[in-house]
Amino acid sequence: MTDIYDKLENWMKETGLDQTLPSAYSVWKKANSYLMMGELSRSKLYERMNLVLHNSSIPATVNVGKGVNFAYGGIGLIIHARSIIGDFATIGSNVTLGGRGGSKTIYTLKDGTRMGVPRIGDYAYIATGAKVLGGVDVGACSIIGANSVVIDHVPPCSVVAGAPAKVLATITQENMKKYKNNFTQFKKMSDEEVLQILSKYQRD
Numbered sequence: 735m736t737d738i739y740d741k742l743e744n745w746m747k748e749t750g751l752d753q754t755l756p757s758a759y760s761v762w763k764k765a766n767s768y769l770m771m772g773e774l775s776r777s778k779l780y781e782r783m784n785l786v787l788h789n790s791s792i793p794a795t796v797n798v799g800k801g802v803n804f805a806y807g808g809i810g811l812i813i814h815a816r817s818i819i820g821d822f823a824t825i826g827s828n829v830t831l832g833g834r835g836g837s838k839t840i841y842t843l844k845d846g847t848r849m850g851v852p853r854i855g856d857y858a859y860i861a862t863g864a865k866v867l868g869g870v871d872v873g874a875c876s877i878i879g880a881n882s883v884v885i886d887h888v889p890p891c892s893v894v895a896g897a898p899a900k901v902l903a904t905i906t907q908e909n910m911k912k913y914k915n916n917f918t919q920f921k922k923m924s925d926e927e928v929l930q931i932l933s934k935y936q937r938d
Contacts, residue, residue: 758808765794820856824918830865837868874935
C-alpha cells in the first residue's frame, strides 16, 4: 500500500523538485509579474507557493530591488506587504520585516507618502532571525546582527545588534576589510570597488 511518503516522493519527482527547488526570490518575482499584469489569482498562487516551499510569506506587493539575496533560498521569511528592499540587499533566514502597532517611527518617500513599515537600503545585510519592526529605515551598507530587534532608524554603513538594537560600529574606509565578507555582494568585489560604494552612501 502506498503511504504518504511514497506519494510525496512521486510528486517531487513529477514536478522536478527532486532536482532543484526555486528560490523564494524567484517565486516572488513570478508573483509580482502576474500582479503587474493584473492576473491576481495566479499572483496569489505563487504567494502560496512560497509558503509551501519555503515556509515564507512574501506578498507580491513587496518592493524588492534587483540582485536581492534571500539566504538559504528564503526560509522562514515574514515580510510586510508594503516593505521596501533595496538593490543587492541580503535577507537572512527567519527574518521578519513587519509593522509595529503604535510605533511612531516613520520615514517619508519622495512623493510624500509616510511609511510605517521597514525599508532596507541597498547592500544591507540582515542576519538570521532579525526582526525589523515599524517604519524603520535601515541605511545602505549596514549590518543587522542575528536575532536583533530593530525598532529605530539605522544610519548607512552601521553595524547594529541587540534587542532593542543599538549601533555598535560604523563601517569606514579604515575598518572596511573587517566587515567586507559579511556582505554577499562585496565578497565578489575588489576592496577599491567596495570603498567606492561605501563612499557614495556615506555622502548620501
